[in-house]
Structures are given as structure tokens and as C-alpha cells.
Amino acid sequence: MADKVSPLAPAGFPFLPVLPGVRFAAHACGIRYRDRTDLLVMELPAGTAAAGVLTTSKTRSAPVDWCAHALKKGRGRVVVVNAGNANAFTGEKGVASVRRTVEAAAAVFGCKETEVYVSSTGTIGEFLPDEKITAALPEVARHLKGEDWERAARAIMTTDTFPKAATRTAMIGKTKVTLNGIAKGSGMIAPDMATMLAYVVTDAAIPAEVLQSLLKKGADRSFNSITVDGDTSTSDTLLLFATGTAGNKRPEKAGDKLLKDFKEKLFDLLTDLSHQVVKDGEGASKFVEIRVTGAESAKAARIIGLAIANSPLVKTAIAGEDANWGRVVMAVGKSGQKADRDKLCIRIGGVEVARNGLAVPGYDETPVVAHMKGQNIVIEASVGIADGKAVVWTCDLTHDYIDINGSYRS
Amino acid sequence: MADKVSPLAPAGFPFLPVLPGVRFAAHACGIRYRDRTDLLVMELPAGTAAAGVLTTSKTRSAPVDWCAHALKKGRGRVVVVNAGNANAFTGEKGVASVRRTVEAAAAVFGCKETEVYVSSTGTIGEFLPDEKITAALPEVARHLKGEDWERAARAIMTTDTFPKAATRTAMIGKTKVTLNGIAKGSGMIAPDMATMLAYVVTDAAIPAEVLQSLLKKGADRSFNSITVDGDTSTSDTLLLFATGTAGNKRPEKAGDKLLKDFKEKLFDLLTDLSHQVVKDGEGASKFVEIRVTGAESAKAARIIGLAIANSPLVKTAIAGEDANWGRVVMAVGKSGQKADRDKLCIRIGGVEVARNGLAVPGYDETPVVAHMKGQNIVIEASVGIADGKAVVWTCDLTHDYIDINGSYRS
Known part of the structure; x- marks a missing residue:
């Protein structure tokens, strides 16, 4: 048990009623x-x-x-x-x-x-x-x-x-x-x-x-x-x-x-x-929701979402509060699931940063920068194939993760 | 280009002869x-x-x-x-x-x-x-x-x-x-x-x-x-x-x-x-060779090897110089490839630390600890199914990785 409580922990423990016989x-x-x-x-x-x-x-x-x-x-x-x-x-x-x-x-x-x-x-x-x-x-x-x-x-x-x-x-x-x-x-x-x-x-x-x-x-x-x-x-x-x-x-x-x-x-x-x-993810400082739409199926959407969520490059960018959507593109590509590079749209904190395979010229960076500084990050990727969708959740990858896991047994 | 050369870099650039017409x-x-x-x-x-x-x-x-x-x-x-x-x-x-x-x-x-x-x-x-x-x-x-x-x-x-x-x-x-x-x-x-x-x-x-x-x-x-x-x-x-x-x-x-x-x-x-x-892996401080044997096929062995090599828990343990073979077991399991839990053998630096699904009682920790402190780490996993084998290579996961990737664009 770590001494430091996660910054993402809920305010308190909820009240759970008695269940007869339990x-x-x-x-x-x-x-x-x-x-x-x-x-x-x-x-x-x-x-x-x-x-x-x-x-x-x-x-x-x-x-x-x-x-x-x-x-x-x-x-x-x-x-x-x-x-x-x-x-x-x-x-x-x-x-x-x-x-x-x-x-x-x-x-x-x-x-x-x-x-x-x-x-x-x-x-x-x-x-x-x-x-x-x-x-x-x-x-x-x-x-x-x-x-x-x-x-x-x-x-x-x-x-x-x-x-x-x-x-x-x-x-x-x-x-x-x-x-x-x-x-x-x-x-x-x-x-x-x-x-x-x-x-x-x-x-x-x-x-x-x-x-x-x-x-x-x-x-x-x-x-x-x-x-x-x-x-x-x-x-x-x-x-x-x-x-x-x-x-x-x-x-x-x-x-x-x-x-x-x-x-x-x-x-x-x-x-x-x-x-x-x-x-309570080890070292987590931000909670990340990844919404994938437009995939070949719900299963394909979940695989794409997990590829984004598991990418160390995406996770370190989030820890660094960097709206690096290029890494999201990379993760979509590596997932192995169908995606149309030229229809790909990406939103960060609700702001469209890439549309139809291109950076949105002159999008307003101010709300995106503010969003990245928050504790709850939302990334949306629309991959342009069909109607499959899924939502996955992860946290960022921080120095604390390495500290915790580089010395767990000792 | 980073200022600091990787500690794993070769001593110098090799001499490459002229090739006619190139x-x-x-x-x-x-x-x-x-x-x-x-x-x-x-x-x-x-x-x-x-x-x-x-x-x-x-x-x-x-x-x-x-x-x-x-x-x-x-x-x-x-x-x-x-x-x-x-x-x-x-x-x-x-x-x-x-x-x-x-x-x-x-x-x-x-x-x-x-x-x-x-x-x-x-x-x-x-x-x-x-x-x-x-x-x-x-x-x-x-x-x-x-x-x-x-x-x-x-x-x-x-x-x-x-x-x-x-x-x-x-x-x-x-x-x-x-x-x-x-x-x-x-x-x-x-x-x-x-x-x-x-x-x-x-x-x-x-x-x-x-x-x-x-x-x-x-x-x-x-x-x-x-x-x-x-x-x-x-x-x-x-x-x-x-x-x-x-x-x-x-x-x-x-x-x-x-x-x-x-x-x-x-x-x-x-x-x-x-x-x-x-x-030259970002933040790498150790070069890791993972040898997998006994898999269902060479392809299965490579998938198992990459599951070990890509595991953040294995990589942070190596960075922490911790011979945490339990994480190797975990990674073998998550690979999705056939492995016989009760025949699994793991060697670190040539020393058998687990045999037939069990920790080797009283194995000599001294050479293992010394091996983990070196720059070249060798992990062997024999998974007890058939003759498939593969070797994969990776590096450890360090704080420098997060520093490099948490602030790339800025």
C-alpha cells in the first residue's frame, strides 16, 4: 500500500447498505x-x-x-x-x-x-x-x-x-x-x-x-x-x-x-x-477517456481504442500535457484494424484538431491547451470505415509509474 | 538530436568501403x-x-x-x-x-x-x-x-x-x-x-x-x-x-x-x-535479449518474446535492476500463445530461477544480481509446448524515456 493517495481518488468511500444475509x-x-x-x-x-x-x-x-x-x-x-x-x-x-x-x-x-x-x-x-x-x-x-x-x-x-x-x-x-x-x-x-x-x-x-x-x-x-x-x-x-x-x-x-x-x-x-x-493506476495523474467511432465493428473500435490507450507515446504526451495528435494517428495505424487515413478525424477535449486526414488549419489551441492541463482528458478518433464504436479508459504514464514498478519487490 | 549519447552506443563509427557506382x-x-x-x-x-x-x-x-x-x-x-x-x-x-x-x-x-x-x-x-x-x-x-x-x-x-x-x-x-x-x-x-x-x-x-x-x-x-x-x-x-x-x-x-x-x-x-x-532506444540504459524456446511455433515464440519485451512491468523491473521473474511469467501468460504453466522455466543471465512452474529453491542470487547490474541483460523463457523458438531484443523503460516523450513537441 502506497503512502500517497492517487490525485484521482474519489472524495470519500461511498455508503454501502447492508444486504440481508451477506x-x-x-x-x-x-x-x-x-x-x-x-x-x-x-x-x-x-x-x-x-x-x-x-x-x-x-x-x-x-x-x-x-x-x-x-x-x-x-x-x-x-x-x-x-x-x-x-x-x-x-x-x-x-x-x-x-x-x-x-x-x-x-x-x-x-x-x-x-x-x-x-x-x-x-x-x-x-x-x-x-x-x-x-x-x-x-x-x-x-x-x-x-x-x-x-x-x-x-x-x-x-x-x-x-x-x-x-x-x-x-x-x-x-x-x-x-x-x-x-x-x-x-x-x-x-x-x-x-x-x-x-x-x-x-x-x-x-x-x-x-x-x-x-x-x-x-x-x-x-x-x-x-x-x-x-x-x-x-x-x-x-x-x-x-x-x-x-x-x-x-x-x-x-x-x-x-x-x-x-x-x-x-x-x-x-x-x-x-x-x-x-x-488508482500506478503513478496516474490524469484519467483518460478514448472514444472511437467509425470503425468496422464495435470489436474493432475497442482494439483501436486500446491501441491508443496502451501507447507509451500517447500516455507520456498526456503526462506532459501535450496535445500530440500525431501519436494518436500512429496508434490508430498500429492497431491493425481498418482505418481510412484520409477520413480520420481527431478531437481533443471536444475540439477538432484533425479532419479528413489533415490537421485542421488554425484550430483554436487555447481550449485544447486548457483541456490538457485538466485531470480528465477526452480523446475522440473517428476512423471513417463504418459504424463500430467503443469507449476505453486509461491513465497517463508518469515518472511515478517507473518509481513504483522499478522497486516493487525490494 | 539529443545532446547526450546513449550509454549503449558503440565505441565508434565502423569503416564502410566504397561500393562501385554507389x-x-x-x-x-x-x-x-x-x-x-x-x-x-x-x-x-x-x-x-x-x-x-x-x-x-x-x-x-x-x-x-x-x-x-x-x-x-x-x-x-x-x-x-x-x-x-x-x-x-x-x-x-x-x-x-x-x-x-x-x-x-x-x-x-x-x-x-x-x-x-x-x-x-x-x-x-x-x-x-x-x-x-x-x-x-x-x-x-x-x-x-x-x-x-x-x-x-x-x-x-x-x-x-x-x-x-x-x-x-x-x-x-x-x-x-x-x-x-x-x-x-x-x-x-x-x-x-x-x-x-x-x-x-x-x-x-x-x-x-x-x-x-x-x-x-x-x-x-x-x-x-x-x-x-x-x-x-x-x-x-x-x-x-x-x-x-x-x-x-x-x-x-x-x-x-x-x-x-x-x-x-x-x-x-x-x-x-x-x-x-x-x-539508441529513448532513455535506454540496458540492452535486453529475450530468448523464447519450447513454443508451439517460431511465430508463437516471437509473439511471446515481444509480449515480454513490451511489458512495462518487465521493462521497469529491468531498469530497477530487479530480477523479477514473476513479471516474465505474467507476460508469457498475456501473450495469448500456448504455454504450460507447470513446465515453464526461466533463466536470467544464464541462471535458472524457475523450473517446471516453480521457483528454483535456493538458487544462487549472487550472479543474478550482478547480471542485472550490467548493461546486457539476457532473459530466457522455455514454455514447454513444442520446439518453436525466437529471440527478440529490447531496452529498459526509464525516467529518461518519459522526459524525452513527455515534452517532445514543446
């Missing part, structure tokens, strides 16, 4: 950190449906493998998350650590093993001292509470400079339901998830397969549309649980009209959480 | 720079065969479009290169600038237009004052010489901190042939001022289609295997000319036994030039 506790196991909590245990009521989106890394960790296995059943009762050790690249020993943690949690909470989800975040390649977790579980289970989500969010932080959470309410038919979410992540952030963990719980009653479909769509336009450094973690995990205690009419499929408002609020909450992750 | 001149046109040469004109003898590898950017510049057009004929008589303005993202005006430059050069040198190659490197989105080039051509043509390749190499520099060249000799049958090459590029192969350009000339007699095949193969394992920041210029151009004055027996195809030594020396020269580009 209880949690944070504990200090001393896995890596001293004098702070590093274990989060969350209990969910019987009958909770589960959905998840996991890292696409080919070297994903043992805990992620386990979550993928458990998600096949679509049920959730317990979530166990530790910070400080990723239990990644730990071979059979890592698998055994997960196994023991799951068995212990299932025994303590009296549920099936496939109702237990585990996540580990922190250093790669070191064995997880899981005995510290399993030894703590019985005691932790006696101190579960339904409030203080901030304590929960803090327990899963690693290099994060602030705890991340969001809450929304939605109507499903005539029933009001609530969604609460917490997240962590500040580096190694890229689409397909990075060491990014997020847990969202709602009291809505929604079948697991419907929940999964909603989460997949929501993740694509939130967590899969953000990037800090283009690096992808071995551990990224986004889980969504629906406890059903709100007693709403159950939707049968993702396209159900009943879900219109819920879907919107879910996507909004996921976007909020994902933006908080970007705003 | 003459050149450098000139100060004042396109952007003051008090330095910014135009290179090279004349090649009649009958010279031409081959080229160009940027894959979808927003490539008008000069690159022209080179692609001219290369269809496979002949070369004149090369015109300017530094300071990339003539990229300049629309129809940019195309007209190229047209006028080509027409003027063809008239001055009495050759076909498709025997003229043009390159421009520098700022994007500004119109090229081609009249400064065309006005200078008649005078420049009167001052051509066959020696002083250093002057030629200096005229095409932008943010480069040293001029780049290499020379080799090879036997084709019983005939000794020579290869001379110059290059520019300062890391990220970026559009602003850091495009990669390279021109190689040999006195060998080799048909254009054979030359093209050799160059494509050679580029894959040299210029297409280097990266500074993963950014791709709109202007990257690598041209190879064979004048035929050596009078060797003409090979008929790329697989011809006659070409065995030539091919080896060509690849060696291209590798040498490409390494010099990496060693």
Missing part, C-alpha cells in the same frame, strides 16, 4: 504485510447464484482455476480473498493450498466446496502460507458483520492507494433491489482482467445462467475496456453473486424486460468500479 | 533543423535490383505508399531521404509532395520514376516543404561521392544520439561481395521523430525477387524482432539494393546454395543495425 470480516494474517488486514471472508446466504469473469492469461493462478471449476455449479456461499501473495506459478503446492483453503472454508461454513470461491493477489512465485488462512477461518467466522464494506475493501488492497466500492439500486418489476461492489487493482491492468479483483453482491433473485450472461456483457464494456499498462494479471477475477433475498419476480433470461433497469445499473456499477481502478 | 551526398535544406544536414541523396548504378520491407501501419505515410508502388518494378537508381518532417497524415498535399520529389529526382538523375525511392522522417501532420528538396537536388547531384558513409548516416538522424552503420563481406561462389548498411531510429519506432529507416546496399548481383525473399526473412529475425515501446511508425522503411558490380554468378532462387554465406552475412548485418536502433 456478512463479512477482515483479518490480519500476516501473510506478507505487517500491521494491516490481508484476509477478507464473505458469507452469502443459502441459495445464492454465482457468475464470474476470469483472466484469459495462459498462466493463470491456481485460485483462478478453482473459481472456474466452482462457477460451473453457479452457486456461492463463501468468498475467501488474501492480499500479499498471488499463489501464482506455485505448481502442485499452489493447487494444494487452494484445496486446503476450500476444504477448511466449506467445513467452517457448512457448505459444499464448489460454493467456496478463493482469490489471492500479491507476489507471484512464492508459496502461499495457507495454514495462516485456514487457522484463522474459525475465529474469523465468529466475527462476521453486515456493515463496514470499507473494511472489506481495504483488506484486499495491494499497491492500491485507496479502497474501491460502488453501490446502486434498481427496480426489477415492482421490487427494489440493491447492488454493492468492491474492487482492488492499480497496476498490471489490461483488458481480460489484470491483478484486478472485484466482488459484486445483489439481493436480487436471478438465475446463475442469466447472471453470467449479464456479467459477461457488463465486463466487456467496463473491466475489459480499461487499461493501465497493457499488462494482464494471472489472477484477475470478477465475481457477481445474487442472493435472492429481495424476493423479486425471477427473470427467465438475460433479454427479459424485467431486467432492463437492473442491467443498466449493473453496467453502471461495473463501470464505476473499473474507473476507480484506472484512477 | 555515390551519395548529404545536404542542409533547413526543413526543420538548423545547422545540420537533413537530406540524403544516394545514387545507384544502372541495373540495380531493389527489395523492401515497409511498415504494416494502416495509416502509413505517402512516401511509404510510393516505395510500395516502386518496389513492384524491383529496380533502384536514386534514394532521397529527408529528416525533420515525416510527410505523414498530410492527405493529397503529401501525395503531391512525393510526386514532385520523385519527378525532380528522376529528371536530375535521368532515370524512371519507379527507380526513385523517397523516405521522410520527423513530425507528423505538417506539410513537407518539398520545394526545399527539389530546389537542392541539381546542386546535390553535382557533389556525390562514394565515401563518408558517416555523413550519410548522420543526415537521416532525428532523435538518434549516434549514427548507425554496419558492413559485412560474403562469398557468392568464388566472388567476394560487400554489404553496407545505414539506419536511423531511436527506440520506439515512433511517428514523431523516431521512425526506423534502413538502407542496405550490396555490390552482389542478385535478382530482385530473390533479394525480396532474403530481405523478408532477414527482417523477421532482426528489425521485426526488436521493440522499444511497441509503437509502430507510419513511416518505417527498410530497403535493400543489389548493384551487381561484383560480377558474381547470379543465383536463381533464394534457396540457391550459392547464397548460403551471403544470406548469413545479410542477416548478421540486419541484426547488427537493428540492435543499434534498440541501443
